[in-house]
Amino acid sequence: MIRLHDTASGQVRELEMRDPGKVSIYHCGPTPYDVPHVGHGRNTLFYDVLHRYLEWRGLDVTLVSNVTDIEDKIIRRSIAEGRSCADVVAEFEAIHWSAMDRLGVLRPDHVPKATQYVEKMVAFIDELIGRGHAYETSDGVYFEVRTLPGYGLLARQPLDSLRAGARVEIDEDKREWFDFALWKKAKPGEPTWESPWGPGRPGWHIECTVMSLDLLGDGFDLHTAGDDLTFPHHENERAQAVGAGHAFSRHWTHHAMVEVEGQKMSKSLRNFTALTDLLDHTDARAYRLLTLRAHYKSPFDVSPDTLADAESGLDRLDAFARRFADVPAIPDPATVEKFRGFMDDDLKTPQAVAVIFDAVNAAHKGDERAAATVFELTGAVGLDLKRAPQAVDAETQRQVAEMDDARQARDFARADAIRADLVSRGWVVESGPSGTVVHR
């Protein structure tokens, strides 16, 4: 049994599967209008760890994560830079996937795009109007929130306690400030599609409703994303689905944000680090380890200090992997069970990581099954340890040989000089009774 936090009930509860043994997951993906930042990295690592772990558990996972390829910020950028929206999307989506590849994030099974679903969205909006949940105005079609009993499930507070923020757009045509756009009628310079309400484009929330139901079917198992999307985005997705007569996601799991000096990392606060920059300076696996060391519901700080901390931990794992690369043993069932107990219980990755490090310690003390266990468990969460010896260039190999010769000859001054040179060029030099090994 897998237990996960469920935002709708506010509790950790069993992940019930519509079809036993199969898990259908929809995860809100990126809007490629700019480079991804470190928080997006956490976001994809969250679904990747979930995805990999569930499959490791023997479950058949279908993961859908969309790309929003038509949206205000994309349009703004395309106009500012005098190029098409498709061009903007192509550039930043490519950067997104390349960063995810570097992070070792597995591709979702389906990556639907909003622009491929416009026709289905139009039909869905039409259905909502027909059922009395939506109305047309001079500038679009809106969902009438008051018509849907139960709105506020994910916000976990009644509709009338929500406060109209100072920056909510005033729109005289809308019946209530919290009604939200299903369809936006065309403005000059924007890409448009035909609809019964004239040319225009879909609102943001409708795509996820339509694509998730289309690819995963009614009553799919799990909907995930960062917790900043809980309200209003997910609330609205759900309202649309329910309003049109569909059973929507049965379980909602949201992860916390990455922070910088205690504040949420975000584009608008301008306190973000581009994910690509982080990956240029930090081992991607260290970032994965950093995310695993905090529970997914807890925010954590990304800073040079916390990253360096994680890299040191990773070094210990890699040192372990080099030493035990060829261990023939099979994993220890009791340790695997302990790990599974933590992971099954709401993905308690900090405890799971502790189990891994305990096994590393046991291995160094001679427990071969513990060594095999480490490889098994790091694999389950997508941490790829460096078992294979690293390629060493010819010149470095020559130096290593020369150094060992000098040590043989007890010419330690010369050996130390060579070592110093290797170290200064970034090599970690390990000399043992059987000779010297270098790695980076």
Added chain:
RNA sequence: GGCGGCGUGGCCGAGUGGCUUAGGCAAGGGACUGCAAAUCCCUGUACAGCGGUUCGAUUCCGCUCGCCGCCUCCA
């Protein structure tokens, strides 16, 4: 104003009504090594503050202080 979360040892970060009270990083001491590296051994006695419940609270309750998130685009 509403809703929610958090405050743990030098740092990150789990957890628990009392039991030998995670794990990582860093630090100090020791072992091993020609020296290093890797590894091993040892050391730290923490739970914001004030009350309350209790035989006993870091863990439960209340209050205070501080911090953060959502209610607006946002992973």
